[in-house]
Amino acid sequence: MMTAPKEPNSARLSDRQKDVIQKFAALGSLFVLIVVFSLTSNAFFTVNNGMTIALQVTSIALLGIGATCVIITGGIDLSVGSVLALAGVVAALLVKEAGFPVWLGMLGGILTGSLCGVVNGILITRMKLPPFIATLGMMLIARGVALQITGARAVSGLGESFGELGNGALLRIITVGDDGFPTVVFPGIPYPVILMVVIALAVSFMLNRSILGRHIYAVGSNVDAARLSGVNVTRVTSFTYILSGTLAGLTGCVLMSRLVTGQPNEGVMYELDAIASAVIGGTSLIGGVGTISGTAIGAFVIGILRNGLNMNGVSAFTQQIIIGLVILVTVWIDQLRNRR
Numbered sequence: 457m458m459t460a461p462k463e464p465n466s467a468r469l470s471d472r473q474k475d476v477i478q479k480f481a482a483l484g485s486l487f488v489l490i491v492v493f494s495l496t497s498n499a500f501f502t503v504n505n506g507m508t509i510a511l512q513v514t515s516i517a518l519l520g521i522g523a524t525c526v527i528i529t530g531g532i533d534l535s536v537g538s539v540l541a542l543a544g545v546v547a548a549l550l551v552k553e554a555g556f557p558v559w560l561g562m563l564g565g566i567l568t569g570s571l572c573g574v575v576n577g578i579l580i581t582r583m584k585l586p587p588f589i590a591t592l593g594m595m596l597i598a599r600g601v602a603l604q605i606t607g608a609r610a611v612s613g614l615g616e617s618f619g620e621l622g623n624g625a626l627l628r629i630i631t632v633g634d635d636g637f638p639t640v641v642f643p644g645i646p647y648p649v650i651l652m653v654v655i656a657l658a659v660s661f662m663l664n665r666s667i668l669g670r671h672i673y674a675v676g677s678n679v680d681a682a683r684l685s686g687v688n689v690t691r692v693t694s695f696t697y698i699l700s701g702t703l704a705g706l707t708g709c710v711l712m713s714r715l716v717t718g719q720p721n722e723g724v725m726y727e728l729d730a731i732a733s734a735v736i737g738g739t740s741l742i743g744g745v746g747t748i749s750g751t752a753i754g755a756f757v758i759g760i761l762r763n764g765l766n767m768n769g770v771s772a773f774t775q776q777i778i779i780g781l782v783i784l785v786t787v788w789i790d791q792l793r794n795r796r
């Protein structure tokens with residue numbers, strides 16, 4: 457009886473290697489950007505600007521973490537930008553109109569994001585809608601509700617305590633000079649950055665060291681094989697959308713805290729940044745491949761690119777063109793990898 461020839465070792469290793477290669481390619485691009493912008497702007501490679509970049513990247517990274525888990529299962533979530541806005545204004549309204557403590561209002565905002573994720577999960581797993589259509593519908597609904605409940609106006613007058621999460625920092629050092637004015641010696645590590653690192657480590661551990669993480673990869677690699685192996689595909693898929701919605705809700709609360717205002721128009725196009733950060737970091741759009749560390753690198757590539765272009769006086773319109781080209785080239789490379 458003839459047996460099928462064994463697959464060469466190089467072919468067996470290619471699936472593991474391609475994610476590592478993409479991640480190191482993104483890391484190399486990150487270092488190149490740092491060197492180029494350091495040479496073109498004296499203010500780029502400074503502690504203050506580094507903290508500014510890290511703070512700006514938090515939104516992309518948090519949304520990207522959720523997007524990574526969804527994309528690994530073979531799905532997509534286009535609703536996170538609108539869910540972010542809805543969660544943020546809900547938190548602001550709970551604090552201002554209902555008189556809730558800030559922490560409780562923000563918890564309400566995060567749970568709003570989780571609820572949107574639950575609805576996405578039901579639409580996709582129970583009603584069998586394509587993820588693109590289901591989350592596109594949620595994107596329109598969440599944005600509409602955010603505008604409706606605020607009358608399309610910003611929610612202001614939230615008090616200083618509302619801005620503590622978004623504007624506070626750990627280990628900030630301030631001295632008072634002889635003239636009586638405070639001087640910031642070290643800006644500290646912003647709370648959103650600490651939050652981003654903790655969540656990234658937790659989700660990375662979940663993907664790499666838990667049964668749930670293995671099931672997420674299994675669903676994205678081959679959904680039929682995963683189902684036959686005993687994986688509850690419905691629950692696993694729903695979990696990724698709930699996680700994405702929850703992180704969008706958290707991001708909304710952090711952003712509104714930074715602004716100390718509830719903005720119903722916040723988060724436009726953020727879903728594209730989230731997806732781009734995941735893809736740049738090696739997450740495959742066909743599912744089954746992706747890491748949180750790669751997504752973090754991708755988020756910093758986008759953040760540093762924007763920051764460096766701003767410092768060099770590049771217009772916002774040109775920045776959109778450049779980042780759009782980066783996304784197109786990255787997805788093209790991903791497609792080439794998968795064909796091989």
